[in-house]
Amino acid sequence: MTASTPHPGPHGRCPGPLDLDSTAQLMHRIGSRLGTALHSIGARGGHPYPTTRRSGTRSPVLVAVAHGSRDPEALRTVTALLDRVRALRPGLSVRLGHIELNEPLLPETLAETEAALRTGRPAAPGTVPGPGAGPGPGAGTGGSGAAAHGAVLVPLLLSRGYHVKHDIPRILAGSAPALRAVVAAPLGPHPLLAEALHARLTEAVGNSRHPDGGYDGVVLAAAGSRDPDGARDTGRTACLLGARLGGLPVLPAYASAAAPTVPEAVGALRARGCRRVAVASYFTAPGRFATLCAQAAPDGLAAAPLGAHTAMARLVLHRYDEALAAAAPPAARTSPLRTAPTRPGSASAA
Numbered sequence: 001m002t003a004s005t006p007h008p009g010p011h012g013r014c015p016g017p018l019d020l021d022s023t024a025q026l027m028h029r030i031g032s033r034l035g036t037a038l039h040s041i042g043a044r045g046g047h048p049y050p051t052t053r054r055s056g057t058r059s060p061v062l063v064a065v066a067h068g069s070r071d072p073e074a075l076r077t078v079t080a081l082l083d084r085v086r087a088l089r090p091g092l093s094v095r096l097g098h099i100e101l102n103e104p105l106l107p108e109t110l111a112e113t114e115a116a117l118r119t120g121r122p123a124a125p126g127t128v129p130g131p132g133a134g135p136g137p138g139a140g141t142g143g144s145g146a147a148a149h150g151a152v153l154v155p156l157l158l159s160r161g162y163h164v165k166h167d168i169p170r171i172l173a174g175s176a177p178a179l180r181a182v183v184a185a186p187l188g189p190h191p192l193l194a195e196a197l198h199a200r201l202t203e204a205v206g207n208s209r210h211p212d213g214g215y216d217g218v219v220l221a222a223a224g225s226r227d228p229d230g231a232r233d234t235g236r237t238a239c240l241l242g243a244r245l246g247g248l249p250v251l252p253a254y255a256s257a258a259a260p261t262v263p264e265a266v267g268a269l270r271a272r273g274c275r276r277v278a279v280a281s282y283f284t285a286p287g288r289f290a291t292l293c294a295q296a297a298p299d300g301l302a303a304a305p306l307g308a309h310t311a312m313a314r315l316v317l318h319r320y321d322e323a324l325a326a327a328a329p330p331a332a333r334t335s336p337l338r339t340a341p342t343r344p345g346s347a348s349a350a
Contacts, residue, residue, distance in 0.1 A: 061093045061113055061151040062320050063181075065168055068101030069287035075102050077285040077307045078156065084313035099167055106168070107175035113151055114176040150180035152323045154316055156284045158188035159233035161225035184323035187284070187315050189233050194240040196311040197280045200303035201245075204278065208301055215301060217249050217274030218242075219265040221293035222282040224254030231258055234282065241280065249274065252282075255289035262296040281305045284312070 062085070066078045078096065086094050097109030104112075153172065155164050164186050172181060187193065197220070205214060220238045225231070234252045242250040249272060253265035260268065262279060269277050279297035283290040283305040294302035306312050 059092060060181075060324065061095060061117070062316075063095050063097055063106075063109060063113060063151050063153045064316065065106055065153050065155045065157070066096060066098050066102070066284070067157065067163065067287075068098035068105075069285065070101055071285075071287045071291075073286040075285075077305070080308035081156070081284075081312055081316070084308050084310060085316050088313055089317055099163055099171075106171050110151075110172060110176035110179060110181075114179040117150070117179070150182070152182055152184055152320050154184045154319050154323070155186045156316070157186045158193070158222065158237070158282055158284065159186055159225065160229040161227040165227070182323050182327040184319040186233070187312070187319060188282075189236040189240060190315055190318075191240055191244075192311040192315040192318070193237055193282075193306070194244040196306045196309040197237075197241050197282070197303070198244045199309060199311070200306065201278055201280055204301055204303040208299075215248075215274075215276045215278035217269035217272070217277045218245065218251070219262055219269065219277060219279045219297075220250055220252045220282050221262050221279050221290075221296075222252060222254055223289045224257040226257050237282065250280075253293075255293055262293050266296070266298055276301065279303065 064078070064082055064085070066074075068074070082094050082096060086092065095109050095113060097104055097106030099106055153168060155168060157164055164183075168183055172179070172183065201215075201218070218241065220234065220241060222234045231252070234254075238250040238252045242248060249269060251260070251265040251268055253260050253262045255262070266277050266279075277298050279293060279302040281290050281293060281303050283293075285307060286305055290305050
């Protein structure tokens with residue numbers, strides 16, 4: 001395939017007009033905006049908010065919200081990702097909560113975070129704040145200041161859907177009603193995900209024993225959702241990845257709840273003339289769906305999940321900072337946070 005092939009969105013095409021004659025200009029615009037966005041975030045994930053503020057209190061806790069999986073590699077992968085986040089932002093308290101299947105579960109993490117902020121105690125062992133995080137942000141400020149500094153919940157999910165729109169806000173309201181918190185946008189879509197996906201594909205090619213090497217088409221394999229916003233977000237990531245790959249065709253596909261499936265997307269690319277199709281794993285961590293999608297890869301050319309790639313750690317911090325910026329009045333960045341609904345990724349089209 002050539003760079004003149006249109007990039008697919010949730011229904012096999014990118015949003016907006018995409019005539020073949022204008023594709024080169026579109027690729028130039030997307031590539032330029034992608035580079036600008038990556039530069040603006042910076043090599044250390046951005047850092048507009050110091051971990052210790054001028055008032056002497058610490059920044060809000062970052063609560064990373066993972067889905068959870070029965071695959072033991074999932075927890076290890078998410079833990080490694082959060083270790084990278086802590087390394088990029090020393091002193092920031094970073095805690096983990098799962099929606100299901102793994103401990104610590106999100107209700108437990110939120111309740112313990114609320115208690116730690118209220119009393120100034122260090123985090124409970126199950127929340128693993130990491131080296132240098134110290135006591136809760138309310139430590140040394142007295143009871144009245146503890147819960148006011150709040151938390152930012154960052155979903156380690158790659159698109160909008162039921163978990164982001166309903167489960168996480170419901171768990172927050174039911175488990176820690178006094179916790180002043182804000183929910184960040186999901187990780188995707190964002191150009192940093194295209195960077196991580198490209199890196200994982202490069203690794204897959206390096207590990208492949210296929211004599212031809214390389215690939216001329218990509219299936220972006222995602223979990224799937226009945227929420228149309230989920231398909232739109234995945235389609236936009238497919239467009240970003242296609243631009244990052246220099247115009248190669250990238251089709252989104254899903255393990256459940258949406259179409260096409262990975263084999264169907266592979267067939268569609270074959271019909272377009274692609275001879276070797278790679279599967280990009282659009283999953284934060286290993287799990288059942290990631291395994292099923294990898295098994296459907298032709299010639300075994302399947303990339304690993306995004307995992308603890310540095311771009312992922314930078315993106316987690318970017319979503320954290322983005323949520324703080326949206327929650328705080330422009331002239332009072334240190335004011336208490338207000339609980340707010342999840343915003344679609346405002347930097348997604350960057």
